[in-house]
Amino acid sequence: MKRLILLSLSFFFVFTSYSSAQIVGENYEIEQQLLASTKQLNQFFKRFNGEEDVKGRTFEPDDRQYRNERLRKRYLSILFDEEDTDISSQAKNDFIERVTQADNPAFLNLHSKDWFAVVNTTFLYKGKELPLLLYMKIQKEALGYEWVIADVAFEPYKTMFDKQRGETKVFLHPMSHELDFMNLRKALLKGGVPESYTLADYKPDFLTIFLYEVKMGILQFQTVNRMNYHFFGVDGWYFSLNNFNRANDNSGWLISDLLQVNASQKEDLLKMIYEKK
Amino acid sequence: MNNQIFKRLSYVVALMAFFAVSTQAQSPVDPNREKAIDSLALEKVKDLGKYIAIIGNKDTPFSEANRVMDRAEELFAPGSEMGVSSLASEEIKYYKVREYFQRLMALNYDKVNIEWYDVQYISDLERQPDGRYVGVVTVYQKFEGTTADKLNYKDTTKKDITIYVEKKKTQIAGRTIEFWDVILGDIRVSETSV
Amino acid sequence: MKSIFKLVPVFCVLLFVLSSCKSQKAVVDANQEPEEVIEETTPEPTPPVKEEPKVDPEAANRALDARLSNYFGQIANASSINAANNNIREAVGMFSNGEAPVLIIFYAANGTEDFDEPTTITKYLNYLKDLKKAPHKVKEMVMDSQGRIKELVLVKK
Numbered sequence: 001m002k003r004l005i006l007l008s009l010s011f012f013f014v015f016t017s018y019s020s021a022q023i024v025g026e027n028y029e030i031e032q033q034l035l036a037s038t039k040q041l042n043q044f045f046k047r048f049n050g051e052e053d054v055k056g057r058t059f060e061p062d063d064r065q066y067r068n069e070r071l072r073k074r075y076l077s078i079l080f081d082e083e084d085t086d087i088s089s090q091a092k093n094d095f096i097e098r099v100t101q102a103d104n105p106a107f108l109n110l111h112s113k114d115w116f117a118v119v120n121t122t123f124l125y126k127g128k129e130l131p132l133l134l135y136m137k138i139q140k141e142a143l144g145y146e147w148v149i150a151d152v153a154f155e156p157y158k159t160m161f162d163k164q165r166g167e168t169k170v171f172l173h174p175m176s177h178e179l180d181f182m183n184l185r186k187a188l189l190k191g192g193v194p195e196s197y198t199l200a201d202y203k204p205d206f207l208t209i210f211l212y213e214v215k216m217g218i219l220q221f222q223t224v225n226r227m228n229y230h231f232f233g234v235d236g237w238y239f240s241l242n243n244f245n246r247a248n249d250n251s252g253w254l255i256s257d258l259l260q261v262n263a264s265q266k267e268d269l270l271k272m273i274y275e276k277k
Numbered sequence: 278m279n280n281q282i283f284k285r286l287s288y289v290v291a292l293m294a295f296f297a298v299s300t301q302a303q304s305p306v307d308p309n310r311e312k313a314i315d316s317l318a319l320e321k322v323k324d325l326g327k328y329i330a331i332i333g334n335k336d337t338p339f340s341e342a343n344r345v346m347d348r349a350e351e352l353f354a355p356g357s358e359m360g361v362s363s364l365a366s367e368e369i370k371y372y373k374v375r376e377y378f379q380r381l382m383a384l385n386y387d388k389v390n391i392e393w394y395d396v397q398y399i400s401d402l403e404r405q406p407d408g409r410y411v412g413v414v415t416v417y418q419k420f421e422g423t424t425a426d427k428l429n430y431k432d433t434t435k436k437d438i439t440i441y442v443e444k445k446k447t448q449i450a451g452r453t454i455e456f457w458d459v460i461l462g463d464i465r466v467s468e469t470s471v
Numbered sequence: 472m473k474s475i476f477k478l479v480p481v482f483c484v485l486l487f488v489l490s491s492c493k494s495q496k497a498v499v500d501a502n503q504e505p506e507e508v509i510e511e512t513t514p515e516p517t518p519p520v521k522e523e524p525k526v527d528p529e530a531a532n533r534a535l536d537a538r539l540s541n542y543f544g545q546i547a548n549a550s551s552i553n554a555a556n557n558n559i560r561e562a563v564g565m566f567s568n569g570e571a572p573v574l575i576i577f578y579a580a581n582g583t584e585d586f587d588e589p590t591t592i593t594k595y596l597n598y599l600k601d602l603k604k605a606p607h608k609v610k611e612m613v614m615d616s617q618g619r620i621k622e623l624v625l626v627k628k
Contacts, residue, residue, distance in 0.1 A: 034394055
C-alpha cells in the first residue's frame with residue numbers, strides 16, 4: 001500500500017480530455033481555501049506589501065490599490081497563524097499599525113539583507129542520518145541574485161572544538177621552542193584534542209568544516225525536511241514564517257512568531273536562532 | 278516615495294540609453310506583455326499535464342509514448358528533478374524527469390481521474406546571476422486512481438513548478454528572430470491537507 | 472512578473488554589447504556569465520538570397536490558409552492517432568519540407584511582436600495532435616518557388 005501511495009503521489013498532472021475536469025460546485029469551498037492560502041513566500045511578500053488582488057494578480061504601481069493602506073491592513077490581519085500561536089492580539093495590532101504607518105510604512109523585499117531561511121536537512125554522516133541546519137541568505141551576484149549558505153548548525157560540530165581552559169588542560173610547555181617543538185608529535189594525534197593548542201579566543205568556522213566534509217564525501221546530503229524564515233527588516237520587530245499545511249483558510253506561509261525587540265534582544269535572538277553560544 | 282521616483286528616473290534614463298543604441302527596442306513597461314509571458318508559462322505547465330496523460334494512458338502505443346516523452350522532456354531544462362513529499366513524510370524524495378515519466382508509464386491504475394483546481398499562483402520573475410529569469414507557478418491537483426483489484430487511492434497535491442524565461446535569438450532564413458524561451462525546471466510536489 | 476521589466480533595458484543593452492563588442496564578450500565569457508544567448512536552431516544551408524515576396528493571406532493565398540487551418544482543426548480533433556498522422560502527412564506536403572520553420576507570436580503591441588521558441592511544422596502538427604487543440608491561426612506564409620510554404624508565422628486565435 002505504501003508503494004501504491006508513493007507511486008500515485010508522483011503521478012501528477014494527468015489532464016486527459018475524458019478524465020480531467022476543472023473542479024466546480026462541490027469543491028468550491030476547497031478552491032476558496034486554496035485561494036486564501038498564502039501559497040508562496042512571493043505571495044506573502046505581495047500581501048504584506050499590498051501588491052496583489054485577492055486572486056493573486058499583481059497590481060501595477062500606478063493602480064489605486066497598489067500598496068493601499070486599507071488593503072494592507074486587511075491582508076496583514078490574515079497573515080498570522082491563528083491556531084498554534086501565542087502571538088497576542090495586542091502585539092499583532094501594534095505590528096500592523098507599525099508597518100502601515102502613513103509617514104513611514106514598512107515593506108518587505110526579496111532582495112533585502114534583513115531576512116534569512118533556516119533549512120532543516122538530513123545528511124548522512126559516518127553511517128548515520130543526522131539533522132543539519134543550513135542558514136540561507138539571498139545575495140546579489142553578477143546579473144541577478146542567488147541564495148547562498150551563510151552558516152550551518154550541526155550537533156557533532158558543536159562540542160568537537162570545545163577547548164579546555166585552565167590548569168588541567170593539556171598544553172605545549174613554554175620552553176618547547178628550545179626543543180624545536182618536538183613535542184608536537186605527542187600533541188597532534190588522531191582522536192586527540194588538538195584544539196587545546198590554539199589561541200585563547202580560537203573560534204571554529206563550522207561552515208568551512210561543513211564545506212570540507214561535503215567535498216570529501218564525509219557528509220552526504222539526503223533531503224530537505226522543512227524550513228522557516230526569519231525577518232528583522234521591520235525596525236524594532238522580529239517575526240518568523242512557517243508553512244501551515246491545513247484544510248482551512250489559515251494556511252500556507254504565515255507569521256508564527258512575533259516579538260518586539262531592541263538591539264540587544266535582537267543579538268540574543270540571532271544567537272539563539274543560529275544556535276551559537 | 279523618493280526612492281520610487283528615483284527608480285523611475287533611472288529607469289527612464291536607462292530606457293533612453295537603450296533607444297539610443299537599438300532601434301529594435303520594445304516598450305519594457307508593458308504589463309500586458311508581462312501577462313502574456315505569464316500565460317505562456319502557464320500554457321507550458323498545462324501542456325506538460327497533457328503529455329503526461331498520454332504517457333500514463335495504457336492505450337497509448339509504446340512508440341507514441343516514447344515520442345511524447347521526448348517532447349515532454351523538451352519542456353524542461355536539463356537535469357530537472359521532481360521533489361515529492363506526502364503528509365505522512367515531510368522528507369522529499371527526488372526523481373529525474375525522465376525517470377519520473379518512465380515510472381509513470383509503468384504505473385498500473387485501471388482508471389485514473391484527475392481534476393485540477395481553478396487556483397494558480399504565478400510568482401514574480403527574478404533575475405539570476407547568469408542573466409536568465411526564474412519564476413514559480415503553483416497549481417493544485419486532485420488525483421484518484423483505481424487499480425484492477427479495486428484499490429482506490431486519492432490525494433490533492435500542490436505543485437510548485439520552476440519556470441525559466443530567457444530572451445534568445447535565432448537565425449531563420451537568414452534573418453534574426455528574437456524569442457522568449459520559456460522552459461520548466463525542478464518541480465516540488467507536496468501533498469496537501471484539503 | 473514585474474521586476475523583469477525594470478531590468479529589460481539593461482538586459483537588452485547587454486545583449487547589444489555582447490553581440491557587437493568582441494573584447495567585451497571575452498571578458499564576460501571569462502567570468503562565465505550569461506549563457507550563450509544566440510542559438511542556431513534552424514540553420515539555412517543557402518545564404519539569404521532574394522526573399523520571395525511575403526504572401527498576404529488576405530489576398531491570393533486565402534485558399535491555402537483555409538486548407539491549412541482546416542488541417543489544424545482536423546489534427547486537433549482527430550478520432551485516432553492514425554487519422555491524425557494521415558492528416559499530418561498531408562499537411563506537411565503543403566510545405567517545402569517537414570523542417571519548415573514555424574514562428575508563433577504570443578504577444579504583439581506597438582508594432583513589435585513577441586515570439587515563442589521557433590519550432591518546425593512537423594513538431595508543431597504533432598503538438599496539435601498530442602494536445603488536442605488548435606490555438607493558433609495563420610498570420611503569414613512565405614512561399615518557395617514551387618508554391619510550397621517555406622516559413623509559417625502563427626498567432627494566437
